[in-house]
Amino acid sequence: MAFDREHPHSFAARLNADLRDAPPQRVLEAAWAVYGDKLALVSSFGAESAVLLHIAAQITRKIPVLFLDTGMLFGQTLDYRRQLAERLGLTDVRDLRPKFADLALKDPASNLWKTSTDACCDIRKVRPLDEALGGFEAWITGRKRFHGGDRLHLPVVEEAGSQVKFNPLANWSKAELDAYAAKHELPAHPLVANGFPSIGCWPCTKPVEAGADVRAGRWQGQEKTECGIHVARAPGRETSMGEGI
Ligand code: SF4
Helix, strand or coil: CCCCCCCHHHHHHHHHHHHCCCCHHHHHHHHHHHHHHHEEEECCCCCCHHHHHHHHHHHCCCCCEEEECCCCECHHHHHHHHHHHHHHCCCCEEEECCCHHHHHHHCCCCCHHHHCHHHHHHHHHHHHHHHHHCCCCEEECCCCHHHCHHHCCCCCEEEECCEEEECCCCCCCHHHHHHHHHHCCCCCCCCHHHCCCCCCEHHHECCCCCCCCCCCCECCCCCCCCCCCCEEEECCEEECCCCCC
């Protein structure tokens, strides 16, 4: 495929036209073929993360996996991150943490989430990811259309500021995810069995009733539905996190 990587907008549109009906494996293979070591995968090691990580590991185990360790995650998520990375043989999982200076200045008591979840997500998620993505030309997310909200019309490939973003699972249903996980005997995040279909930081994640929207337990009672890593925040850069994060 001959693409002009210098122009992310037209490049992403052409990639999307080629890949919009492709299975996730082919999307990831194409992303790796085009970008190689300029490609990163962003994972929350949450409820549905094992599928995308497993598909990626079949292509290359050395893909950089960016994991936002916000300092507010469930202990089960940290355990799962270690165990799943080891099981899949991933060799380059990077733990991204908030800057000490940001925490000292804006959240010294670790309770900013009580007064401003947007500000808290900014220093604990958006800024660390923004900085880590600086060395890459493209990144992969685990977002899916069936999660609803802003994700209903998610393209498989999209422009993200000066970068290109791949959403290989955009087309997949929950049943397809579950079937893939069962076929490959992928371990589930331990909190899924406790009623958490989507898992983020402990202060902002609640269990939900069976049949409720997947993301209904995230930032319950607020209008907020995304952390900000998928929202443009500055010219030439996009950030906010998906199941994403
Ligand atoms: Fe803070 Fe909640 Fe955002 Fe986590 S999800 S960074 S605790 S506001």
